[in-house]
Amino acid sequence: MLKTEKPILGLDIGGTNIKAGVLIGSELTDIRMISTPSDESQEAILETIAGFIESFLHHGFFAIGIGIPGLIDTDNGIVLNLGNIPSFKKVLLKEFLEERFCKPVFINNDANCFALGEYKFGAAQVYQHVVGITLGTGLGAGIIVNGHLYCGFNCAAGEWCSAPYLDKDFEFYCSGKFFHWKYQAKAKSLSKKADQGDPIALEAYAEYGHHLGELIKNVLYTLAPQAIVLGGSIRKAYPFFKDSMEATIATFKYPSVSGNLKILISDLDETAIHGAVALVGEYAVPVEKIGIEVGGK
Template sequence: MAGKKVQRKLSSAAVELLNNKPMLKTERPILGLDIGGTNIKAGVLVGSELVDIRMIETPSQESQEYILETIADLIGTYLHHDFFAIGVGIPGLIDTDLGIVLNLENIPSFKRVHLREFLELRFGKPVYINNDANCFALGEYKFGAAKIYKHVVGITLGTGLGAGIIANGHLYCGFNCAAGEWCSAPYLDQDFEFYCSSKFFYAKYHAKAKSLSKRAKDGDKEALRAYAEYGHHLGELIKNILYTLAPQAIVLGGSIRKAYPFFRESMLANIATFKYPSVSANLKILISELDETGIHGAVALVDEYAVPAEPVEKSI
């Protein structure tokens, strides 16, 4: 019995250490960019802290050349930090081998953009680019609540629906970053993005998710019903993920996560109907607590791919 108590104490100490320290392989400065259709955010990871966080408006309707120069101008203001590499998170499909952004819905001119080549030629530093939802999952695994799990799916709930996969402790992207695109999977008369993003509230309740959340806090019955229905649909998505990957944990991010108390019960009730209780009963649902998930994910991308792992000592 004494041995078991010691083991529990050691495990708790290990968990506490993981919760307080990012799972990084380097402490060298890294610049992270979170490029979206509305804003571009940037920050530098120094040690284990993000510093000098800035945001500019995305000139989304301008030409590709103009937008690239806008990004370069922002990066240029960070050169005094002497960062060794740049990580970029951006929506859409990415050819990660060549660093090409294949398309970006909210920025019409961003089609087949050789972003890595442009930035590496301009700044002479390695650049790593990936889908923003993949970056979110990796950022949560490196910095957030998912550190203690090897198999994780990160889901972003907002204007759209995104997902990233951590498999056996590493980011899994699939071909052209298309892995985890449950948003486009058919569901009912639409797809999962329609029912698990803010589109659902617009279409079914003619209101914004945020305004319904405020009404739900005041006990408004229609708002509470809207979120209960939303939770049921999200539970269906999570069951699909369980059948596909059987992760240990799912991390919810995006603006809708803040309304979690209003859709938690119906979501969990649906998950409880999953065919394999040994999987669903052990699933951990985590809510992101990172303030700058996009930037965290971008710098985590550099740490994942640019920094070699510690060599393993082989016994003779």
């Protein structure tokens, strides 16, 4: 588990809300949330983010880690695009915040932060090769290889959401979009009905589990991880899609790989913020300068 002697601020910036918390020791504290002014100008949104960060200055944090959806130029800290915030294109976020606060800033994709958070703080700490998959309104994934986050160019690694599958892509069949399209219902409402034994709801989740199993087979062919961590709101319905998912995974060509795969369900609160603060130890800040203990265990 990651532990630091000096506080680190972590932010999870989304199209609806911005959440933040401070890592002190190994504990995430002072977790707060504000609304994202997603319809405003880039300058107004940047000032909102800066104002939120200013409210945490009394903690004396040493560095800032940020998770944000979309493609990121991590070397330069540039947000290339953010789908739910129209004005957020080619945003020099790192440069803006480092000039404002004179502290190092590290930015990465939110799905990558989920995977890193689970590896440093959550269910995946005992594994070196991990894929984190978020199941919600959309589909996201992050990759840990040899104990380190792997992002690829512009954080585009692990974008299985856009990979062609059947007549559409994996996101369509492995996120909440599937339930809306096929059953004209939200995943959460179907989960409640499945809990009551509703046959249509149970059928919906069994079909969903098959599609998710096919996604996981693609992950296995690509990376052969030791563990896959499932996060996002749909993970709460895991008992309803577990059997069909496992049955599909069992058809994987190499049972020595699939038979040893561990499917983990995230139980870590604020995983994205945990992953955001872990970015500081993952990248260029020398550990001796901040007294940070790194490693997956």
